Amino acid sequence: MNRRKELVQQYMEKKTVAGVYQIKNTRNEKILIDSTKNINTINGKKFMLNLGSHPNKRLQEEWKQYGEESFTFELLEPLKMEDSPYFNAKEALAKLEEKWIHELQPFGDRGYHNNA
Secondary structure, eight states: OHHHHHHHHHHHHOOOOOEEEEEEETTTOOEEEEEESOGGGHHHHHHHHHHTOOSOHHHHHHHHHHOGGGEEEEEEEEOOOOOOTTOOHHHHHHHHHHHHHHHHOOBGGGBSBOOO
């Protein structure tokens, strides 16, 4: 029972990291840029892809075609939290994601995003 309490305590003390990440197809170098309030939820994206229920249909098709081993998940930039009453983490995360999309241009043959 002590081991269980220890694991629960470790989980409770684990700091969550928000940030922007990419899913990269290593066969054709296509990428999907996304953000999350908790980087530990990336495994949930893998789970969705393995179930065939990811909302990005092109990514889902290629995941099925090439297999999980052809994709990598990488944190591009953690969100720097500010200790300010005016700091809006959701807005800051959206801006950070937009910055990376602008920088990497994951459209057409380069990625899984639609030109908007």
